[in-house]
Amino acid sequence: MNLIFFIKSGTVNLDNYTIKDIPGSSGRLDVISRCILAAILSTGDFEKKIQIWVFLDNYGTFVFNPELLDYRNFPKTELMLTDHFVTFLLKSNLGEKPNYNPLNSVITSNMSIIEAIKKFQKINYRIFALKEDGNDFFKVKSKIQEKREILFIIGSQEDEFLNSKELLALKIPTISIGNQSYLASSVIRLLKLHILLL
Numbered sequence: 001m002n003l004i005f006f007i008k009s010g011t012v013n014l015d016n017y018t019i020k021d022i023p024g025s026s027g028r029l030d031v032i033s034r035c036i037l038a039a040i041l042s043t044g045d046f047e048k049k050i051q052i053w054v055f056l057d058n059y060g061t062f063v064f065n066p067e068l069l070d071y072r073n074f075p076k077t078e079l080m081l082t083d084h085f086v087t088f089l090l091k092s093n094l095g096e097k098p099n100y101n102p103l104n105s106v107i108t109s110n111m112s113i114i115e116a117i118k119k120f121q122k123i124n125y126r127i128f129a130l131k132e133d134g135n136d137f138f139k140v141k142s143k144i145q146e147k148r149e150i151l152f153i154i155g156s157q158e159d160e161f162l163n164s165k166e167l168l169a170l171k172i173p174t175i176s177i178g179n180q181s182y183l184a185s186s187v188i189r190l191l192k193l194h195i196l197l198l
Contacts, residue, residue, distance in 0.1 A: 001049060003195060004125070005039050005188055007032060007154040008055040008113050008161050014086055022082050032056075033082040034185035035154065039192070040066050041076065050192070055113040059089045063107035073102040113153075114166050120151050127172050129153040130187055131162055134174030141194060152191055154184050 013027040022030045032054055039052035046066030054062045075081040088103040111119070120127060126147035128134075144150060153162075153172065161167060162174075177190050 001195070002125075002149045003050045003192070004120070004151040005035070005050075005052040005154060005191075006055065006113060006116065006151065007035050007052065007184060008057075010057040010160070012056045013058055014090060017086050019079070019083055022079070026082065026086065029085065030078055030082050031184060033078045033085060034183070035188055036064055037076065037078065037081060038185040038188040040064055040069075046071050046074075047192070052188075053113075053116060055116075056089070059093060061109040061111050061113075061116070063109065065107065068105040068107070070102065070105070075102055113161070114170070117151075117153070117167075117170060117172070120149075121170070123149070125149040125151045127151045127153065128175045129162055129167065129172045130176070131174040132176055132179070132181065134176040137175045137177045137191075137194070140175060144195065150195065152188075154187060 009028070009032060011027040012029050012032065014025075014029070016025050018025045036052055036054065040046050040050055042048075046069065048066075050066065052064045054064065056062070075084050084101055084103050088101050088106065091101075092108055117127060124147075126144065126149065128144070128151070130152060153167075177187060182190070
């Protein structure tokens, strides 16, 4: 099974970044870092056949594919990952790569999230958007099991994208993992837990 997560943020801004106040100085890049770690890390290794695509309005698109990353050197804490990611983003914005950065194998792209969704629709991925008012995941997970290629759109931190006309026009089915609000990283962990058990 191939499993992909999309997460989008329009708030990340590194103009005043300081490691002493990552949440306040990065536009909540720490949230993105938690989601990356939740998606691709397993016990003692990377997850197999799981990717996370990060769409940052101010910086571009970044694909974390464990097959291209070195687990031994990959930053495994939120603080370390965020700091390396900031360096990577700032250098990428200048068209450069840092001399040494464990994220140098992360793929960069100018593809928008809508373009990426359409790309995966064309190759028959089963795509779902996570929304609190979506269909109950636990009632449809047997249908999800029928597909071997699955993509979950976690959306943006401010939730505007999930209700945008662009996304609604693509008629992506929505699902919910319950009426309780979860952190995006917790949503990813719960989906992994249930999907990988299917």
